[in-house]
Amino acid sequence: MEKKVMTVREAIKQAMTDEMRIDETVFLIGEDVGIFGGDFGTTVGMLEEFGKERIIDTPISEAAIAGAAAGAASCGLRPIVDMTFMDFVTIAMDAIVNEAAPMRYMLGGEVSVPVVYRCASGAGTGAAAQHCKALESWFCHIPGLKVVAPGTPNDIYGMLRSAIRDNNPVIYIEPKALFGRKGEVVLGEDNIIPIGVGEIKKEGKDVTLVTWGRMLERGLQAAEELEKEGISVEVVDPRTLVPLDEKLIVESVKKTGRLVIAHDSFKTGGFGGEIASRIAESEAFDYLDAPIYRVAGADTNIPSAKNLEEVVVPNVEDIKNTIRKAINKN
C-alpha cells in the first residue's frame, strides 16, 4: 500500500491524474485549468502530461462549460469540470439542474451522465459574499445528482476517484480553506472510497457530532478538546450528502442519545436541517435525550475582513458550546 503525505490541492490533482492515466475517456475542462494550473492550483502540471486535448481551457462561460460537459458525458466521455469558486455554479444551474440531473430519467434510462462538477466551497479566504458560499444543500435537493463533500486529504483523493468513476452527475465539494492542508493519503486502488459510505472519524459515547467538509477538522478539534472536559464526542463524517449514509448516523445517535450537526453552509435550508429531520423520523428519535442542535454558517452574507469573516462561520468554540448545550439538556 503506497502512502504519501500531501496537501489537499495535491490530492485533488493526484486523483484526477491517476484516473486520467487509466481511463482515456476522462478529461478536465474549465477556466484556467491549463497553463495557469487551475485557479486554486489543483491542476498544475496536468497540461504538460495530458496535453490540451484532455486539459481543456475554456472561455469564461460557465453555462456552456457545464452544459457541454453534460453533453459530452452522455456521449460516452467522463468530463471533470473545474467550476472554480462554487458561487460561479449559479451561472451553470440550468445545465446542471435541468439538463444533467434529469437526463437519464427523461431518456428512459437509456443514457448515463458521468460528469463531475468540482466546486471550491466556503469562506476563509476573505473573498467575500460572491466567492465564499457553501451551496451544497441546493444540489442535495435535486434528484439525479450525487453530492460528495469529503474533508481530509485521504478522503478527498479517494472520493474524487470514485466520483470520476460514478455513472451519474456528481457535485464534488472541495473545502477551499483547506487546499494547503497536509495529510497522509493512501494512493491507488487501495483507496477508492465508495460514494454513500460515511465514516466514524472518532468514536465517543456521550454525543454524536455529524460534520463534513471544511467543518470536519474543526469538529475533530472540538471533540478532542471536550474530551479533556470529560465529554466523549463521536464524530461521524457522512462524506457523501446524497446518497446519505443515514444508517451510520442513526446507529451513532442510538448509542449516544444526542446529536449535533455542524456545517459551514448557511443554517436556514442547510443540509443540517435534513439530517435533523431524518433522525427525528427515525428509530433513533426514541433514544434522544436532548434536542437536536445545529451549528452552522450564519444567515448573513459573507464579509471580507478577517475579523468579520471569522464570526459568520462556526469555529471550534461554537461547536464546543453547542455540544455542551446538548450535553446539559438532560
Place this chain on the structure above:
Amino acid sequence: MGNYSKNLTKEQHLEMYEQMELARHFDLQLSKLFARGLVHGMTHYSVGEEAANIGAIYPLRKTDLMYSNHRGHAQTISKGIEIDRMMAEILGKATGQCKGRGGSMHVYSIENGNMGCNGIVGGGHGLSTGAALAQKMKKTDNIVVCCMGDGATNEGSFHECLNMASIWNLPLIFLVINNQYGISMAQKDCMKVEKITERAAAYRIKGIHVEDGNDVLAVYDAMNEAIEDARTGKGPVLVEVMTYRWFGHSASDPGAYRTREEVEEWKKKDPIEAYRKVLTKKKIATVAELDAIREKSIKEIEDAIEFAKNSPFSETHVAFEDNYAD
C-alpha cells in the same frame, strides 16, 4: 432546385414528402386529442413548419446527433422514431419511449441519434456543444445539430456556445427554426438584428439564411451546405430558416398577439402544398401518388393513436425509476 436537391431521387423526394405529411397529421390529430383532454401535459405543434423541420433534418445521417427543443415532433419524425410509441409517450402510456415520464417535450430515440427534445429554451445549446466536442475527441465523422427557435437565440447560452463551438471548430450546426415569435414576443421587438444569422459574424462562423423556409428544397440545400462544412472540419454553422407556426405557441395559446390576417396569409404559403406543386410540375410524382402517400400517412397516425389509446398507463413505480445509473 439547388446544388444538393437537384440530386435527390424520386424515392428520396417522396420520403421527405411523407415525413412532412406524417408531421402535419401527427400534430393535427394530436390537437384533437388534446381538445378531448387525452393529453396530460403541454404540447407544442409545428403545423406550418414542416418544410423547415423536415428539410433540415432529412439530410442528416442516422449516426449524426440531434438535440431538439420543445417544438420537436416534426424533427423527431424526420430523424427517425417509432411513431406509435411516440404517440403513446405523449399520451402518457407505458409503451412510450420514456414510459410516460417524458411527454411531448421529451420525445427521443437514441438509436436514431435523437438525443431528446428539451423543455428548456436553450437547454440543448450546451449539450450539443459537448456532444460535438465528444465527436471531435472520439474522431468520429458524425456531426451534431442543435435545434432551436428564434427566441432561444436571446439566451446567454446561445452566445457562449456559438463562441465555444467557433474557437474549437466543432462539427456543430445551430439550426434556428425562425417562426418569428417567442411565445408572444415578435422577433422585431426582441432583437435589433433583422436576420439572426447576422449574429454569426460576432463569432466568425458561417451563417446561412433561408428566406423561404416553407420551400423544403431550399432548406434541404442550405442544410446540406452546412453539413458539408461541419463534417469536413470547417467548423460550426448557424442556419436560420424562416417559417411560421399556424397554431399558438402551445395548445393553450389563444394567439392574441397575431392578427387573423397574418395567420391566414401564412396558411396560403402551406409548405406541403408548395412541395406538391414542385413535385407534380417537375413530373417527379403524380397527384395520385402524393394523395396515396397522404392517405397512408393519415392511416399511420390513426394507427398510432389506436396503439397509444390501447396501451396501458405505466405502473406507478416507474415514476421513481431511472433517476440514477448504477
